[in-house]
Amino acid sequence: MLKKDLQQFKKKLEEEKIDIEKELKEHKKMPRFGTESTDPDQETDESEEYGNQLSIIQTYKSRLSDINSALKKISNNKYGICEKCKSEIGLNLLKINPESRLCKECKKKA
Numbered sequence: 505m506l507k508k509d510l511q512q513f514k515k516k517l518e519e520e521k522i523d524i525e526k527e528l529k530e531h532k533k534m535p536r537f538g539t540e541s542t543d544p545d546q547e548t549d550e551s552e553e554y555g556n557q558l559s560i561i562q563t564y565k566s567r568l569s570d571i572n573s574a575l576k577k578i579s580n581n582k583y584g585i586c587e588k589c590k591s592e593i594g595l596n597l598l599k600i601n602p603e604s605r606l607c608k609e610c611k612k613k614a
């Protein structure tokens with residue numbers, strides 16, 4: 505991979521990381537998140553919302569870990585290599601999804 509491309513992906517990943525960390529902080533600040541409902545009529549809504557919040561946070565966390573692992577690979581010179589088949593992930597896929605761990609073929613199979 506060209507150094508120029510690598511730098512671009514690194515920048516994108518770092519920006520994304522900052523965004524996600526900010527989002528996670530915002531979600532943790534949500535007043536109703538994690539608090540127990542005292543009104544039984546509200547319970548369903550609350551737990552539904554709680555579930556939604558959790559799944560959003562889960563999604564952010566898993567993206568964050570993908571991003572961290574991609575950044576680590578950049579510093580180890582292993583960026584852009586599929587974790588399953590060890591072939592190149594390909595610039596086109598990385599441009600859409602710079603934190604991708606798998607190549608197109610392995611993604612299809614997964």
Ligand SMILES: [Zn+2]
Binds near residue numbers: 590591608610611
């Ligand atoms: Zn692969």
